[in-house]
Amino acid sequence: MPSTRYKASTTPIPSQLAVPTETPPSLWVLTDGKAGDEVQCLGVAERIGVVPEIRRVNPGKPWSWLMPRGPIDPREAPDRPNSPIRPPFPDIAIASGRRAVAYLRAVKKASNGATFTVFLKDPRTGIGTADLIWVSEHDRLRGQNVLVTITSPHRLAPQALAAARAMPLPEIAALPSPRAAVLVGGDSRHHSFRPEDIERFARELDALAASGVALMGSRSRRTPPALDAAIGEVFRRHGGWWWDGSGANPYVPLLANADAIVATADSTNMIGEAAATGVPILVFEPHGGHGKLARFLEALKRYGAVHHFQGKLEGARYEPLDSTGTIAAAVYEGWRRHKTAMGLA
Numbered sequence: 448m449p450s451t452r453y454k455a456s457t458t459p460i461p462s463q464l465a466v467p468t469e470t471p472p473s474l475w476v477l478t479d480g481k482a483g484d485e486v487q488c489l490g491v492a493e494r495i496g497v498v499p500e501i502r503r504v505n506p507g508k509p510w511s512w513l514m515p516r517g518p519i520d521p522r523e524a525p526d527r528p529n530s531p532i533r534p535p536f537p538d539i540a541i542a543s544g545r546r547a548v549a550y551l552r553a554v555k556k557a558s559n560g561a562t563f564t565v566f567l568k569d570p571r572t573g574i575g576t577a578d579l580i581w582v583s584e585h586d587r588l589r590g591q592n593v594l595v596t597i598t599s600p601h602r603l604a605p606q607a608l609a610a611a612r613a614m615p616l617p618e619i620a621a622l623p624s625p626r627a628a629v630l631v632g633g634d635s636r637h638h639s640f641r642p643e644d645i646e647r648f649a650r651e652l653d654a655l656a657a658s659g660v661a662l663m664g665s666r667s668r669r670t671p672p673a674l675d676a677a678i679g680e681v682f683r684r685h686g687g688w689w690w691d692g693s694g695a696n697p698y699v700p701l702l703a704n705a706d707a708i709v710a711t712a713d714s715t716n717m718i719g720e721a722a723a724t725g726v727p728i729l730v731f732e733p734h735g736g737h738g739k740l741a742r743f744l745e746a747l748k749r750y751g752a753v754h755h756f757q758g759k760l761e762g763a764r765y766e767p768l769d770s771t772g773t774i775a776a777a778v779y780e781g782w783r784r785h786k787t788a789m790g791l792a
Contacts, residue, residue, distance in 0.1 A: 471495075471496065471497045472495075472497060472537070472538035472539050472779075472782055473497075473500070473535075473537040473538045473539070474492050474495070474497050474499040474500070474537055474538065474539045474540070474541065475499060475500050475501075475502050475537040475539070475540045475541070475554075476488040476489055476492055476499045476500070476501050476502065476541055476542075477502045477503075477504065477531070477532070477540050477541065477542035477543075477547050477550060477551060477554070478503060478504070478542060478543050478544045478547050479503060479504050479505065479544050479546040479547060480503040480505075481544050483716070484543035484544040484547075484567070484568075485501070485543070486601065486602055487543055487567050487568075487599060487600045487601065488541045488542070488543050488567060488600075489501075489602055490600040490601045490602040490603075490771050491541055491565075491567070491600045491771060491774050491775050491778060492541060492775075493602060493604070494600075494604070494771050494772050494774075494775035495775045495778060495779050499541070500537065502531045502532060503531055504519075504523060504531045504532075504546055504547055504550045505520075505523070505531070506519060506520035506523060506546060506549075507520055507522065511546060513549075514545050514546045514548065514549060515545045515546070515548035515549060515570055515571050515572050516548075516549075516571075516572055517549060518549055518553075519532075519549045519550050519553050523550070524553075525553065525554075525557045531550065532550055532553060532554050532557070534557070534558075536554060536557065536558035536561065536562050537562055538561075538562065538563060538782060538786070539562065539563045539564075539565065539778065539782050540554050540555075540562050540563070540564050540565065541565040541566075541567065541778065542564070542565070542566050542567070542577070543566065543567040543568055545570075545571070547566075548566070548570045548571075548572055548576060551564050551566060551576065551577060552564075552576065555577075555578075560789065561789060561791060563578050563579075563778075563781060563782040563785045563786075564576075564577040564578045564579075565577055565578065565579045565580070565581070565778050565781075566579075566580045566581070567580075567581050567600065567774075568581070568582060568583075568586070569582050569586045569587070569588045574588070574590035574591070574592055574593060577592075578592060578781060578785060579592055579594060579777060579778060579781045580592060580593045580594070581593075581594045581595075581596070581600070581774050581777075582594075582595055583595070583596065583597070583598070583599055583715075583739075583743065584596065584597050584742070584743070584746050585739045585740075585742035585743040585746065586739070594773075594774060594777050596770035596773055596774065597719075597722075597743075597746045597747060597750060597768060597770065598719035598720075598722055598723075598747075598768055598769070598770045599715065599716060599719050599770065600770060600771040600774050600775075601716065601719065601720050601723075601771055602771075603699065603702070603720045603723055603769075603771075604771075605723070605767075605769065607699050607703075608699065608702065608703040608723070608724065609703075610703075611699050611700045611702075611703035611704065612703045612704060615700060615703075615704045616697060616700045618663070618688045618697075619663055619688065619697075619700055619701070619704050621688075622661040622663055622687070622688060623661050624661070624706060625659075625660050625661070625706035625707065625760065626660070626661045626662075626663055626704060626705055626706050626707075627655060627660050627661070627662055627663070627705060627706065627707045627708070627709055627729075627760070628663055628664060628701040628702060628704070628705035628707075628708045628709070629652065629662055629663070629664030629665075629678065629709045629710075630664065630665065630667075630698075630701070630708065630709065630710045630711070630717055630721070631664060631665070631666050631667060631670050631674065631675075631678055631711055632667050632669055632670065632710075632711040632713040632714045632717060633667060633668075633669030633670040633671055633674065633711075633713065634669060634671060634713070635669065635713040635714070635735075637713070637735045637736060637737040637740065638711075638712060638713040638732075638733050638734065638735035638736070639733060639734050639735055640671060640673075640674050640733045640734075641733070641734050642673070644733040644734055645673055645674050645677050646677070648674075648677070648678070648711075648731050648733075649677040649678060649680070649681050650758070651731070651756060651757065651758035652678065652681045652709070652758070653681050653684070653685075653758075654758030654759065655709070655758050655759060655760070656681065656684075656685035656687065657685070658758075658759060658760070660706075660707070660760060661686075661687060662681070662682055662685060662687030662688070662689075663687055663688045663689075663701055663704075663705075664678070664682070664687070664688075664689055664690065664701065664709075665689075665690040665696055665697060665698060665701060666678075666689075666690065666692065667714075667717075669713075702720065702721060702723075702724050703724070705724065705726055706726060706760075707726055707727045707728075707729060707760050707762075708721045708724065708726060708727070708728045708729065709728075709729045709730075709731065709756055710728055710729070710730055710731070711730075711731050711732075711733065712730050712731065712732040712733070712736075712740065712744070713733070713735075715740060715743055718730065718743075718744075718747070718753070719770075721752075722747060722750075722752045722753075722767070722768040722769075723767050723768060723769040724767060725764050725765055725766060725767035725768075726764055727752070727754060727760070727761060727762030727763065727764070727765075728747070728752050728753045728754070728762075729753075729754050729755070729756035729760075729761060729762075730744060730753055730754070730755060730756055731756045732755075747768075750765065750768060751763070751765045752765055752768060
């Protein structure tokens with residue numbers, strides 16, 4: 448295990464690591480293909496500055512039932528021709544998702560310990576699961592090899608925000624300042640938009656626009672039709688720009704060119720990415736909730752990023768909070784120490 452205890456960090460970091468001129472590490476992203484898990488792994492790999500090899504596990508029954516504690520599906524063992532963990536083994540393996548836990552352990556064993564293993568989120572199998580484990584502050588897992596940050600890793604690089612600011616979309620450039628980006632999610636496992644929630648959200652957006660704030664925003668794939676229609680009507684009434692769903696989602700341009708961001712509470716990833724902009728985040732909470740989400744929002748409130756949305760602008764700019772670079776730096780430095788300790792340098 449690494450000898451240095453990892454701690455939560457809010458220190459600004461470079462948009463991409465200044466990797467020395469030595470040969471960059473080979474890297475696997477190891478998941479079962481679930482988009483949310485894979486995106487986080489890819490975000491860390493990209494911030495290190497390497498192009499990863501994507502490996503996807505697919506254990507069958509009964510092996511999938513035994514995850515995360517059980518063994519891998521023997522049909523996907525490293526010595527099988529079509530195994531997702533067939534050699535040559537990488538310098539670094541970054542994994543996420545319940546079904547990838549046993550496979551990450553298998554890579555460690557089959558590589559004779561040479562591969563530096565990283566797991567993103569609580570593996571539910573303890574700190575011995577990987578050389579380095581990352582968790583959000585609202586998770587309970589702690590340990591000498593556990594890195595804790597407020598927000599999750601993502602693929603929203605500072606360069607992308609800078610480029611979108613330098614060349615805003617015509618629809619955004621036509622709006623006066625201050626501008627509020629409205630990011631609308633939808634029903635989720637822990638939240639639901641009831642008619643009264645939709646009415647309240649529309650009323651508060653109405654008040655925000657009436658105060659002189661220009662509205663620009665987008666729906667998500669989970670946005671229910673009633674919510675979409677109600678928010679779209681507010682935008683039409685005030686001359687805002689509500690993305691009509693055609694073409695590429697303007698998510699990054701909206702974030703990059705906002706003076707404030709209104710986000711629904713159903714997506715921690717969306718709120719975490721918004722924190723990378725450094726502008727106030729006004730969170731609308733529909734029915735529901737969860738203890739982890741409450742702790743996440745409370746941590747961002749303490750940082751000065753999040754405020755409860757009440758139909759008006761609140762808060763001030765803060766140092767952009769982008770944990771991806773912090774995680775990438777810990778992975779890279781952990782691998783370099785591991786390489787030296789294993790005599791692989």
